[in-house]
Amino acid sequence: MGPEEQYQAHLAEGDIKLQRCDNCHATIFYPRVLCPDCGSTDLEWQTISGHGEVYSTTTTRRRPDRGGDFNISLVELSEGPRLLSHVENIEPDRVEIGMKVQARISGGEEEGYRLVFDPMEGADHG
Secondary structure, eight states: OOHHHHHHHHHHTTOOEEEEETTTOOEESSOOSSOTTTOOOOEEEEEOOOEEEEEEEEEEOOOGGGTOOEEEEEEEETTSOEEEEOBOSSOGGGOOTTOEEEEEEEEETTTEEEEEEEEOTTOOOO
């Protein structure tokens, strides 16, 4: 089973796990065979906190009959990597750089699992 399939299997089980290099200790996203920092193949799956911060965001406009507006955000995880995703349960225009967010598993077996984010309650959003 390759890295992508392993990542999807963890998400299917409800576990948010990313690879961590045993050599240089980098946390890695997107799943890979080699560490992009040092080239090591010694990668282990590690459960992460899912805490992150919006690094960059934009609102994509769509007609209401096509699902309405949505945001695309680059989220920096507290473990280091950045990933492209969505911040949900908030109006797309209200997502701000620096907003504290928490990862959640979305999707399903048919369409694949993915990480999305929700604003952290009580966190300072900028």
